[in-house]
Amino acid sequence: MHRTVLRHEKITLQRCQSCCSNYHCPFCGPKVFKPAMEHHVVENHVRNHLSLAVQHEEFLIVKCNLQCREQAHFHCCYCPNTVIRKVQIVQHLASCKKRQVPPTEPATDEPATINEPVVPSAPIVPSAPVDINEPVVPSAPVDVNEPVVPSEPVAFKEPAVTERVPLPVKSLLVPQKSRIQKKVQCGHCGITVNKKNLDVHVKRKHTGKICDVTEDRHLPSQCIDPVSGIYAVEKSFRRPCSVIHVQKKTSGPHSVVACEMDECISKLEFAARSGFQHFECIHLKSLQFCPWPNxxxxxxxxxxxxxxxxxxxxxxxxxxxxxxxxxxxxxxxxxxxxxxxxxxxxxxxxxxxxxxxxxxxxxxxxxxxxxxxxxxxxxxxxxxxxxxxxxxxxxxxxxxxxxxxxxxxxxxxxxxxxxxxxxxxxxxxxxxxxxx
Incomplete structure (x- = not known):
């Protein structure tokens, strides 16, 4: 059978010894799934394979990406055919099993064995002594090599093919030794997380969100030089944060509106090129709530x-x-x-x-x-x-x-x-x- 057709086999993930020292997926080629250095990455990938596999009786058929065909496919457990869609492989397995003819045993001289397909409807009462060496002949001639077809074709409708059965995903994977996760500290909030979860934590908790500046939510500011219009404003809403300088001078012959941040400078220049002369960043917008210097x-x-x-x-x-x-x-x-x-x-x-x-x-x-x-x-x-x-x-x-x-x-x-x-x-x- 193909390697993607499993029958209670344990899947062991080992490092490659031929082309690299990473872990390979046993069901995908290197072009489809890039070999990983960490074991848990490939293990999660294989569990995803097993959760989407097709279970047929004692077989577990995993989708193959080993370049047998140009597209991902399933291998039949009875014949060398391959099917692309999951619905088609279920239908193919039902019909392919019917075409499998059960083996017949050679004819012997023994009387009426248990392998005979003929079952009389009523017991036969002989009128004369019966020779035990003579086989019992039924009322109608029956071909021994021809199987008896039942009245209703229910013999091959198995619920295992059509119904979904929970897959023993974790039992197919050989348990590995527990590894100590490396802990790192977040540079934004200071909490300690696993190194593999640091990028997700920064993306979820510390991604900049555009919010309106209101009286209840604004950056604290302080006036330094009211004549030149120089102010000090906190850099962001996250705490703790540093302080930057901004300038907002609208009186006099020369008005100046500027911010020290490179990102804010780029936004101000882009707004000026687009015709928005009154654009202000969040640091400049927060100055309207700055207390007067006393x-x-x-x-x-x-x-x-x-x-x-x-x-x-x-x-x-x-x-x-x-x-x-x-x-x-x-x-x-x-x-x-x-x-x-x-x-x-x-x-x-x-x-x-x-x-x-x-x-x-x-x-x-x-x-x-x-x-x-x-x-x-x-x-x-x-x-x-x-x-x-x-x-x-x-x-x-x-x-x-x-x-x-x-x-x-x-x-x-x-x-x-x-x-x-x-x-x-x-x-x-x-x-x-x-x-x-």
């Missing part, structure tokens, strides 16, 4: 730099650069540094720093430097490992307002450091009233 901009004191040099935060050259950048920001009429109250998680602090040069990481003249208080690490999009101007200005800002972040523990601090920290806390309370 904080006084923080002016960084140059005397704090002297304390930072004494604390070995940075050196004299960095101090000179920071003072020059402060003078450039004052000349441009923009704030040097602004601490953001949006973004996450709560252990991070985001500082928007003035950047005089427009570049790929500061397209709107500002850069966001972040500080993680849990890991004690800094991040800046300019990606300069050593001397980063934005990180130094952000350190200056935090040292003036939150100098307790630069002290390790109260036990190791000297009395002078404690007095300096109390002075910093007092200045912080004066700068930020309790209602804010």
């Amino acid at each position: 904080r006084i901009p923080v002016v960084l004191d140059e005397d704090v730099l002297v304390d930072m040099i004494a604390a070995n935060v940075f050196g004299e050259q960095t101090k000179t650069t920071c003072v020059a950048t402060k003078a450039a920001a004052s000349a441009a009429g923009v704030p040097l540094s602004v601490e953001l109250t949006i973004g996450g998680p709560s252990t991070k602090k985001y500082i928007s720093v003035y950047e005089p040069k427009v570049s790929y990481y500061g397209r709107l003249g500002r850069v966001i430097a972040s500080y993680d208080s849990t890991r004690n690490t800094w991040h800046c999009p300019c990606a300069k490992p050593r001397s980063c101007l934005h990180k130094n200005i952000a350190r200056w800002h935090l040292f003036q307002l939150h100098c307790q972040l630069f002290v390790s523990s109260p036990i190791d601090r000297p009395a002078q450091g404690l007095a300096q920290e109390h002075a910093c806390q007092e200045s912080t309370r004066l700068e930020y009233p309790p209602q804010w």
Whole structure:
């Protein structure tokens, strides 16, 4: 029989030793089903074959894709014919079984054996002694080699051919040893999933969906420079998320509406080419719910730099650069540094720093430097490992307002450091009233 005709055989999946080291499907060619390196992939494929197979008596006929024909087909278990459709193979099996003539035994001299097809309707009562060596002759001559045809043709109508029988799919597969699934962590939400399910998880849970921006559902934003129309907006609705800059200035002779995201820039350019001049991304749409700035901009004191040099935060050259950048920001009429109250998680602090040069990481003249208080690490999009101007200005800002972040523990601090920290806390309370 063909390999696709099964009769209680166990299917064992083994790695190929001839052309590759992967697992092959025993019912499909390499052009139809590409060999896989993982066992469970081929096992699920074979179970799909068995669930769609045709069961006829003790046979289980699986659809063949081994290039016996150009199309997928079924092999008959009685003859070498092949059938493409499943309905046709069921009809073919019923008719092919009828054509199979049962074998006849050779004639012997024994009287009336159990293989004789003649069954008398009534017992024969002999009128004279009967010779046991003489065979019983019925009332009408019957050909022994011709089978008796019943009155109703019900002998070959078997329910197994027409009715669907649950297939023992799992019993045909040889059980493999349980393998330890490799766990990975999702980069969006942080949960741990199996490595093979990571792509499906990202597609279902973290695929971007277009939703309208409303009063109940919008991105939190904060005004940085109301004169130039610079705002800070959270990047996405998923938490935790970073913060980006947008600009929306509609007053004055030159109106500017821009976003830092590359995807939003492409959408704005496409809308402008299509004639939609008033198109806005979700970051720009969320600005209509931005609260009005009620904080006084923080002016960084140059005397704090002297304390930072004494604390070995940075050196004299960095101090000179920071003072020059402060003078450039004052000349441009923009704030040097602004601490953001949006973004996450709560252990991070985001500082928007003035950047005089427009570049790929500061397209709107500002850069966001972040500080993680849990890991004690800094991040800046300019990606300069050593001397980063934005990180130094952000350190200056935090040292003036939150100098307790630069002290390790109260036990190791000297009395002078404690007095300096109390002075910093007092200045912080004066700068930020309790209602804010």
